[in-house]
Amino acid sequence: xxxxxxxxxxxxxxxxxxxxxxxxxxxxxxxxxxxxxxxxxxxxxxxxxxxxxxxxxxxxxxxxxxxxxxxxxxxxxxxxxxxxxxxxxxxxxxxxxxxxxxxxxxxxxxxxxxxxxxxxxxxxxxxxxxxxxxxxxxxxxxxxxxxxxxxxxxxxxxxxxxxxxxxxxxxxxxxxxxxxxxxxxxxxxxxxxxxxxxxxxxxxxxxxxxxxxxxxxxxxxxxxxxxxxxxxxxxxxxxxxxxxxxxxxxxxxxxxxxxxxxxxxxxxxxxxxxxxxxxxxxxxxxxxxxxxxxxxxxxxxxxxxxxxxxxxxxxxxxxxxxxxxxxxxxxxxxxxxxxxxxxxxxxxxxxxxxxxxxxxxxxxxxxxxxxxxxxxxxxxxxxxxxxxxxxxxxxxxxxxxxxxxxxxxxxxxxxxxxxxxxxxxxxxxxxxxxxxxxxxxxxxxxxxxxxxxxxxxxxxxxxxxxxxxxxxxxxxxxxxxxxxxxxxxxxxxxxxxxxx
Numbered sequence: 059x060x061x062x063x064x065x066x067x068x069x070x071x072x073x074x075x076x077x078x079x080x081x082x083x084x085x086x087x088x089x090x091x092x093x094x095x096x097x098x099x100x101x102x103x104x105x106x107x108x109x110x111x112x113x114x115x116x117x118x119x120x121x122x123x124x125x126x127x128x129x130x131x132x133x134x135x136x137x138x139x140x141x142x143x144x145x146x147x148x149x150x151x152x153x154x155x156x157x158x159x160x161x162x163x164x165x166x167x168x169x170x171x172x173x174x175x176x177x178x179x180x181x182x183x184x185x186x187x188x189x190x191x192x193x194x195x196x197x198x199x200x201x202x203x204x205x206x207x208x209x210x211x212x213x214x215x216x217x218x219x220x221x222x223x224x225x226x227x228x229x230x231x232x233x234x235x236x237x238x239x240x241x242x243x244x245x246x247x248x249x250x251x252x253x254x255x256x257x258x259x260x261x262x263x264x265x266x267x268x269x270x271x272x273x274x275x276x277x278x279x280x281x282x283x284x285x286x287x288x289x290x291x292x293x294x295x296x297x298x299x300x301x302x303x304x305x306x307x308x309x310x311x312x313x314x315x316x317x318x319x320x321x322x323x324x325x326x327x328x329x330x331x332x333x334x335x336x337x338x339x340x341x342x343x344x345x346x347x348x349x350x351x352x353x354x355x356x357x358x359x360x361x362x363x364x365x366x367x368x369x370x371x372x373x374x375x376x377x378x379x380x381x382x383x384x385x386x387x388x389x390x391x392x393x394x395x396x397x398x399x400x401x402x403x404x405x406x407x408x409x410x411x412x413x414x415x416x417x418x419x420x421x422x423x424x425x426x427x428x429x430x431x432x433x434x435x436x437x438x439x440x441x442x443x444x445x446x447x448x449x450x451x452x453x454x455x456x457x458x459x460x461x462x463x464x465x466x467x468x469x470x471x472x473x474x475x476x477x478x479x480x481x482x483x484x485x486x487x488x489x490x491x492x493x494x495x496x497x498x499x500x501x502x503x504x505x506x507x508x509x510x511x512x513x514x515x516x517x518x519x520x521x522x523x524x525x526x527x528x529x530x531x532x533x534x535x536x537x538x539x540x541x542x543x544x545x546x547x548x549x550x551x552x553x554x555x556x557x558x
Contacts, residue, residue: 073124074101074175081122081148086189095185099177110166110174111152119176120152126172132164144169245292248285250433251426255418259286262415267293272365274410275388277417280467283388284348286417291344296384299343302336307352315357316373319364325374337370340383350410351391351402358403365409385410394539420465422549427458430466434473444482452488460495515550518543522552 078084078092087095102121104110110121113133123145130142130151142164145151151166151174245267246260266273267290275283284303291301304317312326320335336345347353353361364370368380387410396402420426431449439446449457462468472495476486488496521532533543 074099077122077124077148077175081150083150083153083186087185091185095177095181096175098181099175102174102176104168104172104174106168106170108168108172110168113165119178120150120182121166121174121176123147123149123151124173124175127169128172128174129167129169130164131167139165246286246289249282249289250429251423252429253423253426255423256426259415259417263290264293266290266413266415269413270295270384271412272384272410273386273413273415275386275415275417276393277388277390278419278463278465279390280465281417281419282466283417284346286415287344287346287386287388290386291346291384294344294384296343300340301344301346302340302383303346303348304336305348307349311354311357312373314353315360318357319360319370319372321373322375325372329374332372335370335372337364337381337383338379341381343383345383345385347385347387349389349391350387351389351393351396355401355403358406362403362406362409365406392539392542394541398539416545420462420469427462427469428454430469431457431473434470438474438477439482442477442482444477446482447476447480448483448485450485450487453486453491456488456491456495456498460498511550514546515552518547518550518552 074096075089075092078096079089084092084095101124102110104126110128125147128145128149128151130145131139132142133139246263249256249260249263251257263286273287273290275286277283287303288301291297304314306314309317316325316329316333316335318335319337320333321329322332323329347361360370365385368382369378370381371378393402393407393411397404397407420430431454435446435449457469457472464471472492475492476490517536518532521535522529525531525535529543529547530540533540536543538546
């Protein structure tokens with residue numbers, strides 16, 4: 059774009075003098091000095107999009123904006139620029155170059171049609187040299203401009219960093235997705251099973267890994283809660299940070315608090331040195347709290363505060379610390395019942411129960427016993443350095459019928475027991491299985507567990523029928539919480555009658 063330069067004359071000269079008289083720095087000068095400066099300067103009319111000066115160009119002049127808006131910007135990358143400021147009528151442009159070795163540190167471009175007074179640098183300096191007030195005003199102006207530029211550059215760098223972090227997170231998610239397409243078992247390789255129930259649990263865990271919200275894993279003992287928790291960590295953006303697990307049922311209240319939040323030297327007998335807790339050690343990673351329902355109620359309050367504010371204190375310390383691990387909690391206990399009994403805080407449940415994953419028991423995963431049996435048998439054989447045992451069809455049927463109240467952990471125990479005193483590659487029949495499995499097999503088509511399941515289903519169906527399908531009333535008659543009855547209905551696959 060082009061610009062026209064003219065000497066101010068007539069009414070324009072009076073306007074220029076008035077602007078100079080009110081302009082920063084020059085307002086300290088006498089009228090005669092301002093008139094001499096104006097006579098040696100030039101008016102420039104600029105079209106929108108005109109580059110007035112370019113970055114790194116010689117600083118031969120500075121400009122007083124009379125009309126319009128002008129943007130000061132700097133290259134921040136090969137194809138990026140950062141805005142250092144926007145100047146309007148009455149502002150100087152280019153004064154910073156006076157202290158930058160005579161080179162432009164930024165470019166100047168008009169946002170709209172503009173008029174500026176071009177003042178040669180030598181003329182400007184000649185006018186202010188010798189006037190202490192003008193020099194001080196110039197230094198104050200330069201200092202203000204520098205702070206503005208620094209603040210805007212820092213903001214631009216922060217935005218760029220945020221964009222890079224968002225791009226990196228997206229790339230990591232896509233990388234995990236592509237790896238998952240190549241290997242469907244990753245990152246939940248340990249949670250085996252081909253049943254629809256197992257697939258639903260894995261799908262829910264994958265979704266949980268894509269967010270950064272607290273996760274609550276519900277399931278009976280031995281169903282694989284920690285396996286899913288580790289998988290969620292590995293599949294998340296926190297995978298490069300620590301995964302730490304704490305079983306809340308293993309410690310007394312004081313020890314559990316120390317394990318969780320840490321302690322300082324002298325906090326209690328035996329505290330001979332400062333020790334960070336797991337919330338600190340797992341910062342930016344994942345903290346897995348197993349058996350969360352067994353945490354003492356008093357300590358639950360401290361955990362709630364930490365989850366809400368990210369703040370905590372080590373035992374024996376008044377200083378507030380902060381950490382931000384992602385919390386994944388797990389329990390085999392019905393938390394609604396624990397709340398009713400006063401053993402668990404309802405407000406803590408609200409904090410933890412953001413992403414809920416219900417892990418099905420092994421008896422509700424048809425066909426998965428055979429998959430797990432093969433995996434466990436090979437793992438034990440490899441550990442012992444022998445060939446895997448072979449299972450007869452009768453043994454497979456017996457194991458498939460058994461309810462496995464201890465779930466996968468109990469199945470693993472059954473497999474390990476079979477290797478005791480038996481050479482590798484041997485054949486296992488139904489008679490070789492443990493007594494509990496054999497007795498369950500002879501207890502009917504689906505054994506004891508099936509009989510219990512049918513009994514529960516009959517009770518629930520009768521209660522629903524008697525109450526016209528009212529789940530709340532049926533729960534009252536059965537002495538259950540409505541939420542517990544709802545889960546039982548889903549687990550048993552009961553169709554509720556329509557309420558008239």
